[in-house]
Amino acid sequence: MGKRRAFLLAVALVAALVVAVAGYEDEGTRWEGGEEGGTGRREGQESFLLQDSKHVVKTDAGDMRVVRGFGGRFAKSPMHIGFITMEPKSLFIPQYLDSSLILFVRRGEARVGYIYKDELVERDLKMGDIYRIGAGSAFYLINTAEGQRLHVICSIDTSESLGWNSFQSFYIAGGTYPSSVLSGFDQLTLSTAFNVSETELSEMLTTQQSGPIVFLTSSHAPSSWSKFLDMDRNQKVAHMRRIVRIRREDLEQEEDKSTWSFRNLLVSLFGRREDKRGKTRATGKGPDAYNIYNRKPDFKNDYGWSLALDEGDYSPLKHDDFGVYLVNLTAGSMMAPHINPRATEYGIVLSGTGTIQIVYPNGSLAMNAKVTEGDVFWIPRYFPFCQIASRTGPFEFFGFTTSARDNRPQFLAGANSLLQTMRGPEFAAAFGLTEERLNEIIDAQRETTILPSATVSPPDVAAKVGGSEVEKVIRDFGSDVVMGFD
Numbered sequence: 001m002g003k004r005r006a007f008l009l010a011v012a013l014v015a016a017l018v019v020a021v022a023g024y025e026d027e028g029t030r031w032e033g034g035e036e037g038g039t040g041r042r043e044g045q046e047s048f049l050l051q052d053s054k055h056v057v058k059t060d061a062g063d064m065r066v067v068r069g070f071g072g073r074f075a076k077s078p079m080h081i082g083f084i085t086m087e088p089k090s091l092f093i094p095q096y097l098d099s100s101l102i103l104f105v106r107r108g109e110a111r112v113g114y115i116y117k118d119e120l121v122e123r124d125l126k127m128g129d130i131y132r133i134g135a136g137s138a139f140y141l142i143n144t145a146e147g148q149r150l151h152v153i154c155s156i157d158t159s160e161s162l163g164w165n166s167f168q169s170f171y172i173a174g175g176t177y178p179s180s181v182l183s184g185f186d187q188l189t190l191s192t193a194f195n196v197s198e199t200e201l202s203e204m205l206t207t208q209q210s211g212p213i214v215f216l217t218s219s220h221a222p223s224s225w226s227k228f229l230d231m232d233r234n235q236k237v238a239h240m241r242r243i244v245r246i247r248r249e250d251l252e253q254e255e256d257k258s259t260w261s262f263r264n265l266l267v268s269l270f271g272r273r274e275d276k277r278g279k280t281r282a283t284g285k286g287p288d289a290y291n292i293y294n295r296k297p298d299f300k301n302d303y304g305w306s307l308a309l310d311e312g313d314y315s316p317l318k319h320d321d322f323g324v325y326l327v328n329l330t331a332g333s334m335m336a337p338h339i340n341p342r343a344t345e346y347g348i349v350l351s352g353t354g355t356i357q358i359v360y361p362n363g364s365l366a367m368n369a370k371v372t373e374g375d376v377f378w379i380p381r382y383f384p385f386c387q388i389a390s391r392t393g394p395f396e397f398f399g400f401t402t403s404a405r406d407n408r409p410q411f412l413a414g415a416n417s418l419l420q421t422m423r424g425p426e427f428a429a430a431f432g433l434t435e436e437r438l439n440e441i442i443d444a445q446r447e448t449t450i451l452p453s454a455t456v457s458p459p460d461v462a463a464k465v466g467g468s469e470v471e472k473v474i475r476d477f478g479s480d481v482v483m484g485f486d
Helices: 002-027 044-048 187-194 198-206 224-230 233-244 248-252 262-270 425-431 435-442 459-464 467-481
Strands: 053-059 062-067 079-086 090-097 101-107 110-116 119-125 129-133 139-143 150-157 169-171 213-215 299-301 304-309 323-329 334-339 345-351 353-359 365-372 376-379 385-389 395-401
Touching: 044 365, 044 376, 053 213, 062 090, 062 213, 079 090, 079 139, 079 345, 110 129, 119 129, 187 198, 323 334, 323 385, 345 353, 353 395, 385 395, 425 435
Parallel strands: none
Antiparallel strands: 053 062, 062 079, 079 150, 090 139, 090 169, 090 213, 101 129, 101 150, 110 119, 110 139, 299 304, 304 323, 323 395, 334 385, 345 376, 345 395, 353 365, 353 385
8 A cells, every 4th residue: 555655646746747847838938027028938959048038127227137047837946037237326226025136246336235134234346246135135226336337147036035937026215116115005104103294205205206226316317316415414314304303313323223214224325424535334244245256266277267156155145045156268168068966057148159058868969059148048957068168259157056055066078077987897888898998088088177179179189089989989878878768
């Protein structure tokens, strides 16, 4: 009886997996989280390219586009990928999300303010900085550069999100567009809570109509934000006192408060302390940013370099169990075929063009697609894959993994490959070769991790092994090992 139950349970699990895959295929272009139309997925080999994108925010001052991760009705994607672009001197207004963000500043400079352990924390970010904002933590983002757009790439953790295929913004500040979450309360209730008149409350909650990303300069359409900037610090504090009755003793005791409010964010935005040089100091005791460009590569040779951040390098990553990586390949070089034993990988092409090859468990080609700047791809855990730079120039890509631990990729070719580590009579027998012949083949590649293209390989290496013979060995090995797959 026990064996029968176990068998039925196994059948049920297999059926569930089949339905999950079918559910993804049925999802097509369904999207739950945006304001404007996006693009759907491509089928077939390019299903590993993530192309279901939507502008969730779009104003004159900037936009946010989200690329949905792989998933369907029964298989929730662990993350989406967001792209934030902000014009100079603009603000992404105070809000909180039902998802955690890991920000990567691709270009420009930014200031982020958010609530960390009930305290308001501010950090200035520059190109290459990594910074995490937890789900439910109120935050804002400012492009502080005078004449440069801000470009941010971020992971959006879906583990705590309310929707199956979306994430949700809750705007604390706002007006008629977007509406503040405060607007949903009864006017009498809210005026009592703020200790102001309903007229004053209406002034605060109906003035803003420029969208979630607004300009902070008077040269654009005037808004409550630009009016604040035109004031000196004392005027700003006085104006905030008039709206929310901020008492001087409250400001003096702010560090001792155990709760946060909309007032804290206003104080930070428009009453921040400056040093003698006029530069804003970092405030609060929250984590600092981690600059990925200041770190030495984990691996580097003549053909490129790579680095990966885990929780040991930047402890905030452990909260979402996400990792970060960056790879730069020279023209024509290749990240050797390998597998990720611990994590699914999401990648974004930062510059250049290249090719991504992914292999199914049965040894057949899953994808062989050309990618270019801005493309987003994903690699399932355990699936063999490699990235190849085009011969026209370097190929740089950045991304996130679904594990904050050291991923320890296992390479399938090169001087540090699994074949090198496990060489012996057992492997030779599995390939149907003599040990001597197998050693000749796997010793032909002298480089590790990042490999040269065929045109720059040493002549003696290229001449040593014929391509057709290697293909035959791999094909025979795949047929023997992957039993039960057609």
